[in-house]
Amino acid sequence: MTVADVFGRCAAAGRGALIGYFPAGYPTVDGSVELMNAMVEGGCDLLEVGIPYSDPVMDGPTIQAAAETALRGGTRVRDVLSVVERVSAAGGSAVVMTYYNPMLRYGVDAFARDLAAAGGLGVITPDLIPDEADEWLAASTAHGLDRIFLVSPSSSDERIAATVAASSGFVYATSIMGVTGARESVASAAPRLVARTRPHTSLPVCVGLGVRSGEQAAEVAGFADGVIVGSAFVAEAERTGRDGVRVLAAELAAGVGRGSPRRSTPTDVMAP
Amino acid sequence: MQASDGIARSSGHEPDERGHFGRYGGRFVPEALVAALEELTTEYEKARHDPEFLTELDRLHRDYSGRPSPLTEVSRLAEHAGGARILLKREDLNHTGSHKINNVLGQALLTKRMGKSRVIAETGAGQHGVATATACALLGLDCVVYMGEVDTRRQALNVARMRLLGAEVVPVKLGSRTLKDAINEALRDWVTNVEHTHYLLGTVAGPHPFPMMVRDFHRIIGLEAREQVLERTGRLPDAVAACVGGGSNAIGIFHAFLDDESVRLVGFEPGGDGIETGRHGATLSEGSPGALHGAMSYLLQDADGQTSESYSISAGLDYPGVGPEHALLKDLGRARYEPVTDAAAMEAFALLSRTEGIIPAIESAHAVAGALRLGRELGPDGIVLVNLSGRGDKDVDTAARWFGMLDREDTQ
Numbered sequence: 001m002t003v004a005d006v007f008g009r010c011a012a013a014g015r016g017a018l019i020g021y022f023p024a025g026y027p028t029v030d031g032s033v034e035l036m037n038a039m040v041e042g043g044c045d046l047l048e049v050g051i052p053y054s055d056p057v058m059d060g061p062t063i064q065a066a067a068e069t070a071l072r073g074g075t076r077v078r079d080v081l082s083v084v085e086r087v088s089a090a091g092g093s094a095v096v097m098t099y100y101n102p103m104l105r106y107g108v109d110a111f112a113r114d115l116a117a118a119g120g121l122g123v124i125t126p127d128l129i130p131d132e133a134d135e136w137l138a139a140s141t142a143h144g145l146d147r148i149f150l151v152s153p154s155s156s157d158e159r160i161a162a163t164v165a166a167s168s169g170f171v172y173a174t175s176i177m178g179v180t181g182a183r184e185s186v187a188s189a190a191p192r193l194v195a196r197t198r199p200h201t202s203l204p205v206c207v208g209l210g211v212r213s214g215e216q217a218a219e220v221a222g223f224a225d226g227v228i229v230g231s232a233f234v235a236e237a238e239r240t241g242r243d244g245v246r247v248l249a250a251e252l253a254a255g256v257g258r259g260s261p262r263r264s265t266p267t268d269v270m271a272p
Numbered sequence: 273m274q275a276s277d278g279i280a281r282s283s284g285h286e287p288d289e290r291g292h293f294g295r296y297g298g299r300f301v302p303e304a305l306v307a308a309l310e311e312l313t314t315e316y317e318k319a320r321h322d323p324e325f326l327t328e329l330d331r332l333h334r335d336y337s338g339r340p341s342p343l344t345e346v347s348r349l350a351e352h353a354g355g356a357r358i359l360l361k362r363e364d365l366n367h368t369g370s371h372k373i374n375n376v377l378g379q380a381l382l383t384k385r386m387g388k389s390r391v392i393a394e395t396g397a398g399q400h401g402v403a404t405a406t407a408c409a410l411l412g413l414d415c416v417v418y419m420g421e422v423d424t425r426r427q428a429l430n431v432a433r434m435r436l437l438g439a440e441v442v443p444v445k446l447g448s449r450t451l452k453d454a455i456n457e458a459l460r461d462w463v464t465n466v467e468h469t470h471y472l473l474g475t476v477a478g479p480h481p482f483p484m485m486v487r488d489f490h491r492i493i494g495l496e497a498r499e500q501v502l503e504r505t506g507r508l509p510d511a512v513a514a515c516v517g518g519g520s521n522a523i524g525i526f527h528a529f530l531d532d533e534s535v536r537l538v539g540f541e542p543g544g545d546g547i548e549t550g551r552h553g554a555t556l557s558e559g560s561p562g563a564l565h566g567a568m569s570y571l572l573q574d575a576d577g578q579t580s581e582s583y584s585i586s587a588g589l590d591y592p593g594v595g596p597e598h599a600l601l602k603d604l605g606r607a608r609y610e611p612v613t614d615a616a617a618m619e620a621f622a623l624l625s626r627t628e629g630i631i632p633a634i635e636s637a638h639a640v641a642g643a644l645r646l647g648r649e650l651g652p653d654g655i656v657l658v659n660l661s662g663r664g665d666k667d668v669d670t671a672a673r674w675f676g677m678l679d680r681e682d683t684q
């Protein structure tokens with residue numbers, strides 16, 4: 001299985017992909033594996049396994065708190081790799097989401113090697129832009145990992161072009177200017193950003209930041225190839241645990257199926 | 273020498289086009305911030321060649337902040353330094369009480385040029401926050417200052433000052449609740465509000481162009497001091513001492529001497545309870561290379577790349593990172609960095625107060641302690657130039673507690 005296979009499978013089924021983020025080690029290492037397995041059972045096509053980090057500047061309060069809990073519980077980078085191994089063995093497909101310094105400290109090439117060996121498919125790097133990523137570009141190529149960079153509503157067309165050129169697997173479009181956290185509405189910047197990104201790439205373009213309900217997932221799936229949900233899963237895990245997480249994943253997956261551009265009539269699609 | 277000289281004239285020690293000082297610096301930031309960093313880089317490049325900007329900056333430095341800052345020889349203190357001559361560059365006498373205003377005036381004017389109406393800042397000791405609140409009051413900008421909750425307590429006077437100046441002070445209750453976490457919160461705010469907000473970063477850390485630009489705004493310290501020392505003593509100093517938190521006052525005074533090979537450049541980092549206790553903030557002495565807050569540099573981190581918590585009695589030095597140009601100067605051996613413990617800094621604090629009638633900021637007291645050490649190394653023929661980066665009004669409470677000077681009722 002590769003990231004491309006995941007999107008291929010979704011496309012064949014005529015729907016977008018549901019991508020679920022969860023921090024490894026929250027509330028414990030074993031607990032996070034169970035919760036991620038529940039996300040897959042509920043309908044997540046791809047998992048983003050988060051490495052908890054001491055200084056997560058792209059994250060809002062929900063994920064910050066979860067990362068702090070995971071770190072206080074002693075979660076190490078090697079535990080995260082074991083989480084990837086276990087959720088992959090259980091049938092899930094996983095990429096890692098990490099700030100750059102834990103990967104740098106581990107050794108960029110060694111990290112890529114060990115992640116690939118654990119069954120991981122790629123890495124999302126929220127604070128690493130292609131301009132600074134020479135070492136990661138080489139390591140990801142050497143070990144066959146996808147590199148998922150982010151584009152933002154503030155990115156110029158030149159930067160979008162350069163960023164998607166360095167990307168593989170999919171492109172992560174941040175729907176709003178802001179940090180992670182569930183929001184009432186998905187901002188209107190997202191469809192515009194996806195539309196600006198499309199001409200530069202044939203990779204799937206996925207939208208994240210702020211999605212928490214089936215309705216929002218449907219809305220986003222109307223214009224994007226995948227819907228990324230994070231804080232809502234973390235909040236649900238805290239509230240109701242495994243069962244709630246599975247139900248939320250199912251609700252979001254249904255939304256993603258409903259909103260898919262390939263199946264919806266034009267009236268279902270939110271105008272940008 | 274004027275502030276504009278530090279900006280308009282290149283020092284010959286520039287980062288590459290993408291802000292790398294050797295292997296350090298650069299931009300390790302979310303893509304969302306890149307556009308703002310590019311805009312800032314472009315606007316700064318224009319401003320540094322715009323006579324109107326430079327004239328206005330020089331005018332504010334002269335008429336508002338009080339530059340040039342004097343050079344004071346402290347001979348009674350020097351008796352405790354093996355007889356070497358000690359000269360203090362008096363950044364403590366600037367308006368708002370520290371060197372921080374040099375950078376703030378420059379960036380606040382840039383904020384206006386960029387048409388942004390809101391300024392955010394982080395602060396540790398509160399000196400950068402006070403300087404920022406001051407410039408925002410002067411120029412009519414909205415101002416929000418993020419400050420770790422621990423620091424709002426130990427620098428309560430500065431919290432009140434910022435509020436009097438019309439700024440909103442947001443206590444940060446995350447992580448270690450100190451400067452590092454205040455920077456995280458400021459970065460989160462900036463990612464969200466970047467369109468109309470400028471992040472007025474207070475030291476030579478962070479993503480390009482901050483380390484270069486903030487340095488340039490502080491180069492006036494060394495440019496003035498070099499001339500003043502030559503005029504006063506007829507020669508260059510043997511050593512230049514400065515405290516290092518993020519590294520702005522140190523780089524500001526070091527830069528004018530980089531090409532003077534005979535001049536030792538020594539940065540003094542917070543040794544806290546002592547390096548051996550693990551409770552310190554000596555990033556260059558004890559840290560290792562890594563990426564934090566937008567730049568590659570030295571940092572205090574564990575085996576997994578998680579940032580370690582720093583500790584210092586001094587809120588302004590209590591930071592596990594450091595500016596990238598210092599990382600390069602360390603690797604090149606052009607500057608050296610040594611820890612000074614809380615105890616040594618407080619001893620120097622008391623000594624300077626009693627021998628010279630100058631109460632330094634606890635941050636600056638680390639440099640004074642370092643100068644005493646350097647003086648003893650150099651002997652009676654030595655000349656040590658010290659950057660006295662700030663004054664100690666904000667630290668009176670901490671010092672009174674340290675020295676047990678409060679009456680019983682006061683401490684309760």
Ligand SMILES: Cc1ncc(COP(=O)(O)O)c(C=O)c1O
Nearest residue numbers: 399517518519520521588661662
């Ligand atoms: C008086 C004074 N000196 C030094 C510092 C440390 O900062 P830097 O290392 O950037 O000069 C501070 C920071 O708050 C300060 O207030």
